[in-house]
Amino acid sequence: MSIDFVEALSTDNLTAIKAAPKTDVHCHAFFSARRESVEGWVGHPLTEPPLKMKAVEGMMAYADAVLAPHIKHREGFEFVAVAAMDNAVQDGVVILEMSFDIRLLKFYSGGLTELRSFIEILVEQYREKVDLRPELGFARECANDPKWMESAHEAIELDIFQSIDLYSHQEACAPEAVQSLYAKARAAGMKLKAHVGEFGGAEEVRRTIEVLDLDEVQHGIGAAESVEVMRWLSEKQIQLNVCPTSNVMLGGVSELAAHPIRVLFDNGVPVTINTDDLMIFGQSVSEEYRNLYQVGVFSAQELEDIRRASLATVGARLPRPYIKEE
Ligand SMILES: [Zn+2]
Numbered sequence: 001m002s003i004d005f006v007e008a009l010s011t012d013n014l015t016a017i018k019a020a021p022k023t024d025v026h027c028h029a030f031f032s033a034r035r036e037s038v039e040g041w042v043g044h045p046l047t048e049p050p051l052k053m054k055a056v057e058g059m060m061a062y063a064d065a066v067l068a069p070h071i072k073h074r075e076g077f078e079f080v081a082v083a084a085m086d087n088a089v090q091d092g093v094v095i096l097e098m099s100f101d102i103r104l105l106k107f108y109s110g111g112l113t114e115l116r117s118f119i120e121i122l123v124e125q126y127r128e129k130v131d132l133r134p135e136l137g138f139a140r141e142c143a144n145d146p147k148w149m150e151s152a153h154e155a156i157e158l159d160i161f162q163s164i165d166l167y168s169h170q171e172a173c174a175p176e177a178v179q180s181l182y183a184k185a186r187a188a189g190m191k192l193k194a195h196v197g198e199f200g201g202a203e204e205v206r207r208t209i210e211v212l213d214l215d216e217v218q219h220g221i222g223a224a225e226s227v228e229v230m231r232w233l234s235e236k237q238i239q240l241n242v243c244p245t246s247n248v249m250l251g252g253v254s255e256l257a258a259h260p261i262r263v264l265f266d267n268g269v270p271v272t273i274n275t276d277d278l279m280i281f282g283q284s285v286s287e288e289y290r291n292l293y294q295v296g297v298f299s300a301q302e303l304e305d306i307r308r309a310s311l312a313t314v315g316a317r318l319p320r321p322y323i324k325e326e
Pocket residue numbers: 026027028167195218276
């Protein structure tokens with residue numbers, strides 16, 4: 001029996017939900033694998049994260065205490081990246097825009113060349129199953145460090161990163177601090193993204209988009225507080241790459257049923273559904289779709305429309321059949 005995505009959601013058939021092709025365009029490589037994968041590797045269980053953490057600081061407190069000791073080295077990072085690719089394949093993700101933080105260079109004595117080889121091998125190994133599009137990840141606090149800024153400029157010249165993303169502590173730097181880096185990425189033909197509006201601030205979302213000439217926004221849910229900003233996003237067709245469970249666990253949203261992705265969608269803002277940090281938030285893309293359906297944020301048909309639109313915007317060629325037998 002073959003069933004489509006709408007039926008898969010309405011009958012709660014997770015296997016069939018997973019079988020439908022999906023994108024994950026908001027995913028950080030360092031925490032991109034399932035925690036279970038890391039547990040299997042280290043050989044013991046890891047403490048689960050609290051259901052609610054205090055924003056990025058709370059998340060990092062958990063990650064530094066529980067996860068980082070096991071993966072904060074080259075071997076650990078590479079294990080996670082490979083496991084993440086397997087997790088993505090199992091989840092039906094066919095396009096994966098995964099960000100590689102410039103500070104990963106700390107793990108590579110051979111510098112960018114060595115990091116690039118690892119990423120190239122990863123892309124090549126999974127080419128038949130998932131289209132990995134490496135993204136350059138830059139934390140805001142690195143904008144104040146000439147060494148990391150220089151490395152990021154060099155990374156753009158490598159011609160391996162297809163997009164760039166800016167994240168971490170909002171107050172660490174204004175978007176102007178990375179304007180020249182983003183101009184360079186633009187000139188290199190890269191897609192421009194940044195984290196903004198994760199914890200409110202519609203105007204900040206608009207300002208960051210304008211200063212950096214962003215194509216897409218990571219989170220951006222704060223835009224939902226302003227009809228005017230949503231109209232502006234809709235007119236410009238700027239996509240928000242939303243991670244529902246991450247928003248709930250880090251306190252940007254009180255509960256999933258009240259997630260502003262509904263308001264954004266109703267106001268014509270393009271949205272996608274993503275994992276953020278699978279190791280911490282524990283929900284794959286398929287599970288995020290399923291959760292949004294089950295709490296009544298979207299109908300199955302609306303989720304199908306979001307899924308198809310997310311594939312269309314990345315130009316997915318759909319390497320596997322849309323309908324799969326049960
Ligand atoms: Zn993120």
